[in-house]
Amino acid sequence: MDITNEVGKIIGSPEGPQLEYKAVLPPSRTIARLISSFANTDGGYIILGISDDLEINGLSDDFHANSITHKALDLLSSQPQVHYQYVIYEGKKLYVIKIEKSEKLISFEDRIYDRDDEGTKLVNPTKIHFKSHGYSRIKNISQQLEDYKKKATSAKVKLIEHYQSILKIVDDLGLILYPLDPGKPTSNQEGKVLSRILFSSFIDNFETYLSDLLFEIFLAIPATLKSKQQVTIEEVLSCSDLQDFVEYWAKQKISKLQKGSVKNFIKENKQISDLHVIDQAKEEEIEKILQIRHLYSHRNGIVDEKFLQYYSGQFTVNSEHQMSISEICDRLCYLAEVTNQIDVAAITKYKLA
The missing domain is CATH 3.30.950.30 (Schlafen, AAA domain)
Structure with missing residues (x-):
C-alpha cells in the first residue's frame, strides 16, 4: 500500500x-x-x-x-x-x-x-496518593515533578516517574526513615540502609537520564555520534542493529559520570556541553553528590580519604555519613531542576520529541 x-x-x-x-x-x-x-x-x-x-x-x-x-x-x-x-x-x-x-x-x-x-x-494516569499526616514537602515535590512532565523528552519522563516512586516509598515508610523528624537522620538500622539505597537509586537514575538523552540526541542528529574513537568488532556484532549500537554507545559514554568524573563527562560529550547548562558550580555540586552515592554504594556510608577530598574538614575517616530525609529531598530537587534545565535546552537545540 x-x-x-x-x-x-x-x-x-x-x-x-x-x-x-x-x-x-x-x-x-x-x-x-x-x-x-x-x-x-x-x-x-x-x-x-x-x-x-x-x-x-x-x-x-x-x-x-x-x-x-x-x-x-x-x-x-x-x-x-x-x-x-x-x-x-x-x-x-x-x-x-x-x-x-x-x-x-x-x-x-x-x-x-x-x-x-x-x-x-x-487516559488512565496513575495517581500517587500521599499520607495526609506525612511529610508535607513530599507531596509538593511530586507536584513540581509533575509540572516538569509538561514538555519533556522520554528520558526526562522516565526519570520523573522514578523520582515520584522514590517519594512514595519515603512517604509509606516514614516510621523508619524519619521516626522523629524529617530534618533528623534516622537511628533505625533498617532506615539507614533504606535511606542509602533510595539516595543511590535517584542518583543512578540521573545518570540513566543523561544516557537516555544522549540516545535521543544521537537518533535525532546522527552526525553527533561520529567521532574518531575506536570500537571493537565484538562491540558492533553484539548489537542487533544500528539503533542498538547507538544505545550501547550512549551508555558507554556515561561510564565516566558513573565513576564520578562530571567534568570529563561533559568535556567529552559536546552534545551536553553545547547546551551551556552545567557550569563549573553545577559540575562541582553534582560531583559532590556523586561522591555521597559512591560512599553509600561501596562503603556502606563509612567515610574514607577520597570522600574527604570533596568534603574537607566536615567529616573524619571511618565515621558514618548520614543524611536526613529533608537533606535527601534537597539533593533530589537539585538534580531534578538540573535535569529540567538540560532537557528544555536539548529539546530546543536538537528539536527533540
Whole structure:
C-alpha cells in the first residue's frame, strides 16, 4: 500500500487529533505512545521530518526508521493496523506512519492514551496518593515533578516517574526513615540502609537520564555520534542493529559520570556541553553528590580519604555519613531542576520529541 499521494495532500495541515509532526526520529517508546493514542481515537498520521511549525527538514539517511517502528509495535499490548514508509516531499526524505482506528484499546506499558486537539493524553494516569499526616514537602515535590512532565523528552519522563516512586516509598515508610523528624537522620538500622539505597537509586537514575538523552540526541542528529574513537568488532556484532549500537554507545559514554568524573563527562560529550547548562558550580555540586552515592554504594556510608577530598574538614575517616530525609529531598530537587534545565535546552537545540 503506497500512501505517498494521500500524504502529499495532508502535509501543511495543522496538527490535530489525526495528525502529528516530528522534526526528528524519536525513540521507539515515543513512537509506541503515539501509535497507541491514534489507534485508540480515530486513527491518523505521524510524519517524521517536519517540525510542528511546518518546517520541512527531512530525515537523515544514517538511521532506518523501520526498525524503530517495529520495536514500537512490539511494545504495545496488541498491534493495530499500521502502514509506514519513506516519502520524498519537495526533495526531502520524510517517514510516515499511518495508523488505523482500532476496535479494541491499545495500551503501552499498561497505560491507555488517546488524542484530542492538544495532542496525545494519558487516559488512565496513575495517581500517587500521599499520607495526609506525612511529610508535607513530599507531596509538593511530586507536584513540581509533575509540572516538569509538561514538555519533556522520554528520558526526562522516565526519570520523573522514578523520582515520584522514590517519594512514595519515603512517604509509606516514614516510621523508619524519619521516626522523629524529617530534618533528623534516622537511628533505625533498617532506615539507614533504606535511606542509602533510595539516595543511590535517584542518583543512578540521573545518570540513566543523561544516557537516555544522549540516545535521543544521537537518533535525532546522527552526525553527533561520529567521532574518531575506536570500537571493537565484538562491540558492533553484539548489537542487533544500528539503533542498538547507538544505545550501547550512549551508555558507554556515561561510564565516566558513573565513576564520578562530571567534568570529563561533559568535556567529552559536546552534545551536553553545547547546551551551556552545567557550569563549573553545577559540575562541582553534582560531583559532590556523586561522591555521597559512591560512599553509600561501596562503603556502606563509612567515610574514607577520597570522600574527604570533596568534603574537607566536615567529616573524619571511618565515621558514618548520614543524611536526613529533608537533606535527601534537597539533593533530589537539585538534580531534578538540573535535569529540567538540560532537557528544555536539548529539546530546543536538537528539536527533540
